Amino acid sequence: MTLYEDLKWRGLIQDISSPELVEKLNKGGMTFYIGTDPTADSLHLGHYSSFLITRRLAAAGHTPLLLVGMATALIGDPRGTVERKLSDRDEVIHNYECLKTQLQKIFPYEVVNNYDWVKDLTIIDFFRDYGKYINVGYMLSKDLIRRQMESGISYAEFSYMLIQGLDFKYLHETRGVDLQVAGSDQWGNITTGIELIRKTTGDEVFAMTMPLVTDSHGNKFGKSEGNAVWLDKNKTSSYQLYQFLLNSEDSMVIEYLKRLTFLSREEIEAIEAEHNAAPERRLAQKKLAEEILRDLHGEGAYESAVKISEQLFAGNIKEIPMQDLLAGLKDVPHFETAGGPVMDVLVSAGICSSKREAREFISNKSLTLNGEPITDMNLEINADVALGGKYIVVRRGKKAFKKVVLK
Numbered sequence: 079m080t081l082y083e084d085l086k087w088r089g090l091i092q093d094i095s096s097p098e099l100v101e102k103l104n105k106g107g108m109t110f111y112i113g114t115d116p117t118a119d120s121l122h123l124g125h126y127s128s129f130l131i132t133r134r135l136a137a138a139g140h141t142p143l144l145l146v147g148m149a150t151a152l153i154g155d156p157r158g159t160v161e162r163k164l165s166d167r168d169e170v171i172h173n174y175e176c177l178k179t180q181l182q183k184i185f186p187y188e189v190v191n192n193y194d195w196v197k198d199l200t201i202i203d204f205f206r207d208y209g210k211y212i213n214v215g216y217m218l219s220k221d222l223i224r225r226q227m228e229s230g231i232s233y234a235e236f237s238y239m240l241i242q243g244l245d246f247k248y249l250h251e252t253r254g255v256d257l258q259v260a261g262s263d264q265w266g267n268i269t270t271g272i273e274l275i276r277k278t279t280g281d282e283v284f285a286m287t288m289p290l291v292t293d294s295h296g297n298k299f300g301k302s303e304g305n306a307v308w309l310d311k312n313k314t315s316s317y318q319l320y321q322f323l324l325n326s327e328d329s330m331v332i333e334y335l336k337r338l339t340f341l342s343r344e345e346i347e348a349i350e351a352e353h354n355a356a357p358e359r360r361l362a363q364k365k366l367a368e369e370i371l372r373d374l375h376g377e378g379a380y381e382s383a384v385k386i387s388e389q390l391f392a393g394n395i396k397e398i399p400m401q402d403l404l405a406g407l408k409d410v411p412h413f414e415t416a417g418g419p420v421m422d423v424l425v426s427a428g429i430c431s432s433k434r435e436a437r438e439f440i441s442n443k444s445l446t447l448n449g450e451p452i453t454d455m456n457l458e459i460n461a462d463v464a465l466g467g468k469y470i471v472v473r474r475g476k477k478a479f480k481k482v483v484l485k
Contacts, residue, residue, distance in 0.1 A: 079343070080104045081103050081104050081134070081135075081138040082100045082103050082104055084134075084343075085103075085134070087336070087343060088336040088337055089289060089333060089336055089337055090131065090134075090288050090289075090337060091286060091287075091288065092262040092265075092287045092288055092289045093262065093265055093285075093286070093287045094284070094285070094286050095268075095269065095272055095284050095285040095286070096282070096284055098282075098284070099257070099284045099286060102257075102284065103135075103138070103140075103286075104138075105139075106138050106139025106140055107139055107140065108135075108140045108141070108256055108257045108284075109140070109141040109143065109253060109254045109255045109256060109257070110135060110140055110141070110142060110143070110255060110256070110257035110258065110259055111142070111143040111144070111145050111190075111245075111246075111249055111255050111257075111258055111259070112128065112129060112131060112132060112142070112144065112145070112258070112259045112260060113144070113145030113146065113147055113192075113245070113260070114128075114129075114145075114146060114147070114177070115146070115147045115148075115150050115151035115155065116146055116147070116148060116151050116170055116173035116174040116176070116177050117151055117165065117173065118173060118306075119172060119173050119176040119177070119310070120176060120177070120180060120308045120309055120310035120313050121177060121180055121181070121308070121309045121310075122300045122306035122307055122308050122309060123299065123300030123306075123307040123308075123309065123319075123322075124290075124291065124298055124299055124300035124306075125300075125309070126184070126300075126309060126338070126370075126374070127291045127299060127300070127337060127338055128260070128261055128288065129144070129181070129184070129185055130337075130338065131259055131288065132144065132185050132187060133185065133340070134340075135259075136187070140257075142185070142187045142188075143187065143188055143189075143190055143249065143253060143255065144181050144185060144187050144188065144189045144190070145189075145190050145191070145192060145245065145249075146174055146177050146178055146181070146189055146190075146191055147191070147192045147193070147242075147245070148170055148171065148174050148191050148192065148193035149191075149192040149193040149196040149197070149241060150192060150238060150241050150242065150245075151165055151170045151173070151174075152164070152165060152167065152170055152193075153234050153235065153237070153238055153241060154234065154235055154238070155235065155238045155267075156222045156223060156226045156231055156235045156236070156238060161226075161229070161230065161231065161232055161235060162235065164234075174191060174193075178191075180309060180310065184309070184373075184374065190249070190253075192241070192244075192245045192248075195248050196241065196244065204240075204244075207278075208240055208243065208244050208247075208274065209240060211273070211274055211277045211278060212239075212240060212243065212270060212273060212274060216270075216273070217236065217239060217270075220239065220266030220267075220270075221265075221266060222263070222266060223236065223239075223266070238267070239266060239267045239270040240270065240274075242264075242267040242268070242270065242271060243267070243270040243271035243273070243274040244271075244274070245271070246258055246268070246271025246272070246274070246275060246283065247271060247274050247275050247278065247279075250275055250279075250281065250283055251279070255283075256281075256283045256284060257283065257284045257285070257286065258271060258283075258284075258285050258286075259285075259286050259287070259288070260285075260287055260288070261287060261288055261289075261290050262287045262288065262289050262290055263290065264287065265285070265287050268285040268287065269285060271283070271285075272284075272285055291334070291337060291338070293327060293330060294327050294329050294330055299334070307319060307322050309374055311375060311379070315408075315410070315411070316371060316375045316379040316380070316382060316383045317382075317383045317386050317387070317410055318411070319367075319370070319371060319374070319375070319383070320367050320371055320380070320383035320384070320387065321383075321387070323363065323366050323367035323370055323371070324360065324363050324364065324367050324387070325363070326362075326363050326366060328353075328357050328362075331353070331362040331363050331366060332346065332349075332350050332353070332362060334366055335349065335350075335362060335365065335366055335369075338366065338369070338370060339365075339366065339369040339370070340369075341365075341369065349361060349362050349365055350362065367380075367383075368380060371383060382408070386407065386410065389403070390410075390471070390473065390479055391476070393446065393449045393473075394449060395448050395449040395465070395471050396448055396449055396465070400465065400466050403465065403469070404469070407469070407471065407481050410471075410479050410480070410481045411479070411480055411481065412480070412481035412482070412483055413426070413427035413428065413480060413481070413482050413483070414482075414483045414484075414485055415427065415459070415482060415483070415484065415485065416484070416485050417458070417459045417460045417461075417484055418458070418459060419456070419457075419458060419459070420436075420452065420454070420455065420456075420457040420458070420459055421433045421436050421437070421455060423459045423482065424436040424439075424445070424472070427472070427480055427482055428480070429445070429472055429474055429478070429480050430474075436455075437455060439474065440452050440453065440455055444474060444475055445472060445473070445474055446472070446473045447463065447470060447471070447472055448463070448464075448465055448470060448471055449471070459482070459484075460484070461484060464482075464484055467484070468483060468484050469481065469482070469483060469484075470482040470483075470484070
């Protein structure tokens with residue numbers, strides 16, 4: 079199977095700018111880049127799904143560059159809905175340093191920053207060298223721009239695609255980059271770079287976009303209850319990441335295995351057959367979680383997450399030696415409290431949204447405390463009910479755990 083055939087089978091190609099790119103991908107030898115803006119101090123699982131393309135292309139003989147765009151982060155990219163709030167400069171610098179460090183740990187390739195070549199560009203040079211070559215009608219035809227026109231778009235965000243086109247041109251001229259790869263929502267920005275390079279140099283460069291990874295409802299992959307699933311263990315623990323992946327939908331998990339792992343076609347098809355025969359065993363989800371967790375957090379973190387899950391779901395918390403329990407609960411979200419009425423603690427810890435909800439859960443025996451159902455709505459949370467006089471593990475339903483620590 080050629081590289082292009084493998085990428086197509088995995089569902090990793092949405093659009094390519096020219097049929098010639100197929101042969102070039104299979105041949106190897108291209109220099110390409112993929113980028114993101116430092117809008118947070120950690121990448122999330124959606125970024126991971128995109129940046130994995132660097133390893134696939136590098137293994138086929140291509141050279142990756144990773145762009146973290148401080149310049150574009152300071153402007154803000156149009157999202158097709160409403161205008162973004164401008165980011166604080168110091169925050170963008172901090173985020174850039176965090177993402178650079180994080181990327182280099184996961185993807186061992188060179189990181190570049192578009193602020194380095196944009197910061198000294200004068201407004202006159204920008205208009206003469208770049209703005210002159212892209213007409214407004216062309217920019218207005220782009221989907222994101224057209225959609226945001228309804229709510230209003232600033233000139234800053236309107237110009238974002240010119241800056242991204244500038245990046246492509248600069249990297250083409252200075253680093254020999256001839257391919258840009260991105261998510262499908264970036265097609266308009268990428269093709270602006272192709273147009274700019276064609277008009278200013280006459281060179282042909284290429285673009286490839288990947289479909290966004292989503293759930294069965296079309297929501298972006300990597301979100302949990304509206305929140306990002308971060309790659310930073312301090313923001314999303316190994317246990318939380320494991321549980322998120324373990325809960326992948328049956329209808330989507332094989333697609334995720336294709337796009338988010340390096341398992342071969344034969345391996346994935348064998349897993350698919352086992353999964354379809356007994357979906358309740360969640361073999362495909364377990365393999366997905368294993369592959370991603372080992373890659374991001376390491377073998378030890380993966381084994382710890384599995385151990386935590388087995389211990390907590392078995393409900394035999396009181397039988398676990400304290401040292402093992404604390405080690406197993408290290409990555410479980412925790413809440414510190416001085417104790418008090420159980421209803422107050424449940425709400426304060428975020429386990430229940432209100433006392434009314436807490437009463438409903440207790441009535442339905444949906445809450446357990448250290449493995450035992452909570453039945454007394456007047457229970458006092460204190461050292462007498464805590465393991466070792468300090469620790470309480472509360473489980474809501476089958477999946478949500480919280481470690482309550484007495485001060």
